[in-house]
Amino acid sequence: MSTQQVAERVTAEVYAEVQQFYAEHMQLLDGGVVDAWAETFTEDATFAVPTLEEPTRGREELRRTLRRTTQELAAAQEQRRHWHGMVAVFPNDDGSLRVRCYALVFATRREQQPVLHRVCVCEDVLVREGGRLLVKSRKVTRDDLP
Amino acid sequence: MSTQQVAERVTAEVYAEVQQFYAEHMQLLDGGVVDAWAETFTEDATFAVPTLEEPTRGREELRRTLRRTTQELAAAQEQRRHWHGMVAVFPNDDGSLRVRCYALVFATRREQQPVLHRVCVCEDVLVREGGRLLVKSRKVTRDDLP
């Protein structure tokens, strides 16, 4: 039996909570709801993507990034949709959650066919603050980039 | 803290029930199982899409619509698959459920590559009748249409 197989799992209650968290989190992102989206991260959250040398750090920088992206997409009349799937959730000893999942990004321009824009893997650490789950760190890799 | 963040959530039991409901509901739709699919709506259900001025109303009209679509797709040797994802479920005071989720439609023709046909947002009100969840109202928007 491999070590992957004996890893501790989370309860159904926590698993559903994580799924609902991502659903709301992505809808805020794609809706350009800047402040509420930033509040789904911890104040000191890090967000690493392969196209930036340094991770984005903290809510203020996350807000700035999403505000800019939202304006660019609106100007291009493009709607993005982020999907998480194949969500594997593991409990850490300190009560935080370790998530590894797949992430798709779809892009649709007005009057055009939708496009599969990106296929990614997303690794999150989620923590609980004031009863809510928040992203403490996120690392995204893209299947098209090394 | 935004109001989105303090909204009440459903239990894991209800969240799993909604996921299983959509799984069966979409498999009936894509399988062209007309009667059983219509029975996943309330008798007086409404189903609004951006390409129709008025919502489809009631099981009889839903049956008629699906019967026609199923025949057209069979004639074209095209298989559609509807996927719900990023499913956010909130309880209403009257016991009904409010769902906002993403919906994809894939289309595959015999011997051809599959195509991402539509990217949509689906807003449902689900109610419980005789122990089962049913769609009372559905509103679908498409990312490619205003």
Place this chain on the structure above:
Amino acid sequence: MSTQQVAERVTAEVYAEVQQFYAEHMQLLDGGVVDAWAETFTEDATFAVPTLEEPTRGREELRRTLRRTTQELAAAQEQRRHWHGMVAVFPNDDGSLRVRCYALVFATRREQQPVLHRVCVCEDVLVREGGRLLVKSRKVTRDDLP
């Protein structure tokens, strides 16, 4: 009321367990983690696909198949991602689970746009051995093939 609607459902605990199982199972598959992936099947598992006359049988043959596929994809610098969705789970009388779900395969080559490779339906029987879920039998159909 159709018979589909009165079928027994699994608990939220089991539903979450199945979702987490598939998440890990697919990540092992797409990561080419041959041994751990083979261990998510029973020793005598069968895996039927439309392009093979006979199902693949047993862990040894599954390992051999995944080892070969992993090498071919690495040589082509192609990353595949398998997604399960619309997962309907039903309990059998003998304690096993009957799953019918949709399956997508995405394919991404280095520096290229991702591609929707396959749209499939997957029918599994899952059994519990030593506390873990395992695939006992799998039948995959492809929407592009008869």
